[in-house]
Amino acid sequence: xxxxxxxxxxxxxxxxxxxxxxxxxxxxxxxxxxxxxxxxxxxxxxxxxxxxxxxxxxxxxxxxxxxxxxxxxxxxxxxxxxxxxxxxxxxxxxxxxxxxxxxxxxxxxxxxxxxxxxxxxxxxxxxxxxxxxxxxxxxxxxxxxxxxxxxxxxxxxxxxxxxxxxxxxxxxxxxxxxxxxxxxxxxxxxxxxxxxxxxxxxxxxxxxxxxxxxxxxxxxxxxxxxxxxxxxxxxxxxxxxxxxxxxxxxxxxxxxxxxxxxxxxxxxxxxxxxxxxxxxxxxxxxxxxxxxxxxxxxxxxxxxxxxxxxxxxxxxxxxxxxxxxxxxxxxxxxxxxxxxxxxxxxxxxx
Amino acid sequence: xxxxxxxxxxxxxxxxxxxxxxxxxxxxxxxxxxxxxxxxxxxxxxxxxxxxxxxxxxxxxxxxxxxxxxxxxxxxxxxxxxxxxxxxxxxxxxxxxxxxxxxxxxxxxxxxxxxxxxxxxxxxxxxxxxxxxxxxxxxxxxxxxxxxxxxxxxxxxxxxxxxxxxxxxxxxxxxxxxxxxxxxxxxxxxxxxxxxxxxxxxxxxxxxxxxxxxxxxxxxxxxxxxxxxxxxxxxxxxxxxxxxxxxxxxxxxxxxxxxxxxxxxxxxxxxxxxxxxxxxxxxxxxxxxxxxxxxxxxxxxxxxxxxxxxxxxxxxxxxxxxxxxxxx
Numbered sequence: 274x275x276x277x278x279x280x281x282x283x284x285x286x287x288x289x290x291x292x293x294x295x296x297x298x299x300x301x302x303x304x305x306x307x308x309x310x311x312x313x314x315x316x317x318x319x320x321x322x323x324x325x326x327x328x329x330x331x332x333x334x335x336x337x338x339x340x341x342x343x344x345x346x347x348x349x350x351x352x353x354x355x356x357x358x359x360x361x362x363x364x365x366x367x368x369x370x371x372x373x374x375x376x377x378x379x380x381x382x383x384x385x386x387x388x389x390x391x392x393x394x395x396x397x398x399x400x401x402x403x404x405x406x407x408x409x410x411x412x413x414x415x416x417x418x419x420x421x422x423x424x425x426x427x428x429x430x431x432x433x434x435x436x437x438x439x440x441x442x443x444x445x446x447x448x449x450x451x452x453x454x455x456x457x458x459x460x461x462x463x464x465x466x467x468x469x470x471x472x473x474x475x476x477x478x479x480x481x482x483x484x485x486x487x488x489x490x491x492x493x494x495x496x497x498x499x500x501x502x503x504x505x506x507x508x509x510x511x512x513x514x515x516x517x518x519x520x521x522x523x524x525x526x527x528x529x530x531x532x533x534x535x536x537x538x539x540x541x542x543x544x545x546x547x548x549x550x551x552x553x554x555x556x557x558x559x560x561x562x563x564x565x566x567x568x569x570x571x572x573x574x575x576x577x578x579x580x581x582x583x584x585x586x587x588x589x590x591x592x593x594x595x596x597x598x599x600x601x602x603x604x605x606x607x608x609x610x611x612x613x614x615x616x617x618x619x620x621x622x623x
Numbered sequence: 624x625x626x627x628x629x630x631x632x633x634x635x636x637x638x639x640x641x642x643x644x645x646x647x648x649x650x651x652x653x654x655x656x657x658x659x660x661x662x663x664x665x666x667x668x669x670x671x672x673x674x675x676x677x678x679x680x681x682x683x684x685x686x687x688x689x690x691x692x693x694x695x696x697x698x699x700x701x702x703x704x705x706x707x708x709x710x711x712x713x714x715x716x717x718x719x720x721x722x723x724x725x726x727x728x729x730x731x732x733x734x735x736x737x738x739x740x741x742x743x744x745x746x747x748x749x750x751x752x753x754x755x756x757x758x759x760x761x762x763x764x765x766x767x768x769x770x771x772x773x774x775x776x777x778x779x780x781x782x783x784x785x786x787x788x789x790x791x792x793x794x795x796x797x798x799x800x801x802x803x804x805x806x807x808x809x810x811x812x813x814x815x816x817x818x819x820x821x822x823x824x825x826x827x828x829x830x831x832x833x834x835x836x837x838x839x840x841x842x843x844x845x846x847x848x849x850x851x852x853x854x855x856x857x858x859x860x861x862x863x864x865x866x867x868x869x870x871x872x873x874x875x876x877x878x879x880x881x882x883x884x885x886x887x888x889x890x891x892x893x894x895x896x897x898x899x900x901x902x903x904x905x906x907x908x909x910x911x912x913x914x915x916x917x918x919x920x921x922x923x924x925x926x927x928x929x930x931x932x933x934x935x936x937x938x939x940x941x942x943x944x945x946x947x948x949x950x951x
Contacts, residue, residue, distance in 0.1 A: 395728075
């Protein structure tokens with residue numbers, strides 16, 4: 274097998290354009306999802322500024338929406354994902370309600386974690402969403418285990434998409450997990466959202482190779498380094514990776530190059546403009562994935578300006594309603610802090 | 624009934640659980656064709672296949688992580704640490720991923736895994752093949768910690784651990800593997816030793832010894848020696864270190880009024896410190912002497928025989944301290 278790092282942009286001619294299979298409805302849905310992600314992010318920043326969200330951090334993903342949308346759109350309902358802190362919209366794309374996600378953000382009793390853990394540290398195994406922890410690389414081995422269970426059950430073509438920042442590729446569990454997946458040819462797709470900074474540390478102090486995708490060579494698996502702000506490029510790459518993984522050929526590493534336009538979290542906005550060159554931020558502002566996708570849609574001639582509102586009003590309303598729902602939801606009772614530490618139900622296989 | 628070694632008891636329990644429940648699988652280093660460094664899983668791969676007896680790379684993080692993920696998806700995993708010392712590599716997976724999973728999933732996802740492996744000293748294993756790590760995991764909510772001393776308990780506790788819905792750290796003292804023999808029930812008996820229940824291995828009324836693992840045997844040896852002096856030791860084998868069976872301990876303390884806690888790990892911050900604290904809180908008015916401890920010195924476990932002997936607790940240490948306590 275080739276261990277060459279593939280760059281779809283330079284070999285576009287030979288690559289299948291999976292995007293050509295997308296219908297007008299698909300194209301519109303992708304547009305709407307991009308906006309869902311954008312509005313979700315903007316709303317929570319706004320809530321934090323207004324003091325209506327008083328606890329916890331908001332980890333922004335403005336500018337990284339194409340990754341969230343492009344990597345999830347081609348998935349099957351029975352595939353697995355393990356989203357991280359800049360992937361909040363993915364929970365919704367994979368089947369959670371916006372209300373559930375907002376209740377999680379507000380730490381409410383009816384949140385998926387019942388107020389136990391914060392932000393993206395949630396999941397739902399019925400939806401194939403694997404719970405991550407703050408130690409981001411640590412979910413890769415867990416994802417391998419979820420896939421091992423599928424192998425034992427004979428479901429070899431269910432794929433797991435595990436998300437990471439470029440910083441987490443410097444952790445041991447990332448290596449151990451990918452190594453395991455490659456040795457056993459597990460259908461694991463690792464999506465590295467390379468937004469250039471791990472908190473304040475630039476990528477060149479996290480990764481010694483020219484691209485993060487170069488790390489794939491060490492595992493003898495395909496590595497892609499792509500424009501993470503081009504939703505259709507992300508989509509095409511993901512489709513190719515899914516075919517490969519479902520065919521039993523093993524894991525794939527996809528580096529989506531993007532940029533963290535905001536601070537590490539909402540508390541970091543001022544310093545994030547000090548530890549990074551402002552020109553760099555401004556340059557990436559111009560590569561807005563939603564603007565680019567909208568321009569593309571207009572050039573296809575399939576859509577009028579009016580069909581592509583910025584943002585779609587119903588999405589804004591949906592998110593606002595979910596926020597109000599969360600704010601009005603009950604807080605957890607204090608004594609529930611001691612629930613769910615042990616499972617003392619009868620120890621039989623489920 | 625079957626006559627087996629301590630190791631064979633563990634092996635029988637795992638084998639029978641794998642026959643009983645197709646969701647149970649094993650993962651570890653060299654456990655397949657070779658059958659594991661100590662041979663606990665000899666013959667398992669031929670019987671259960673490659674997917675249920677997984678030869679993993681040298682990757683404790685991956686081994687435990689795979690166990691966790693598979694458990695989250697409905698399996699029951701047994702992860703072998705070739706030596707329990709190596710669990711340090713997978714520490715994050717145990718304490719931050721496995722232990723917390725039920726809690727942070729709002730009660731949705733339990734993690735039925737057993738992380739098992741040989742622990743303990745007295746075999747010249749030196750620093751990284753001799754340690755007793757129970758205190759690390761004893762401190763973590765969400766985990767259970769088990770260390771049997773006899774084949775029947777090893778057999779029944781292993782079965783219970785595999786069937787338990789929580790992550791269990793199962794410490795197998797390598798000093799006992801082939802030295803200790805005993806009988807275990809036949810498979811049809813479906814013999815289980817419930818987690819969280821201590822067992823009085825020897826009744827007595829002068830003083831109570833609370834201990835676990837290889838130290839149970841040391842305590843029983845000391846008890847036989849002290850019997851001739853008229854000192855009658857009641858030896859409680861905890862069997863499960865977490866959760867602690869405090870009721871059995873308190874009942875014994877109320878009878879003897881003197882307690883000696885013995886553990887093989889370094890003295891400071893050990894499991895015995897917690898036991899001592901709880902006895903003082905709950906049974907203060909019954910005590911006729913301070914709760915005393917015999918434990919390893921606050922050192923690593925060194926290689927050379929005179930060094931190892933100096934650091935780890937001995938039968939003589941137990942006899943000496945028990946005498947002090949008896950005459951207090």
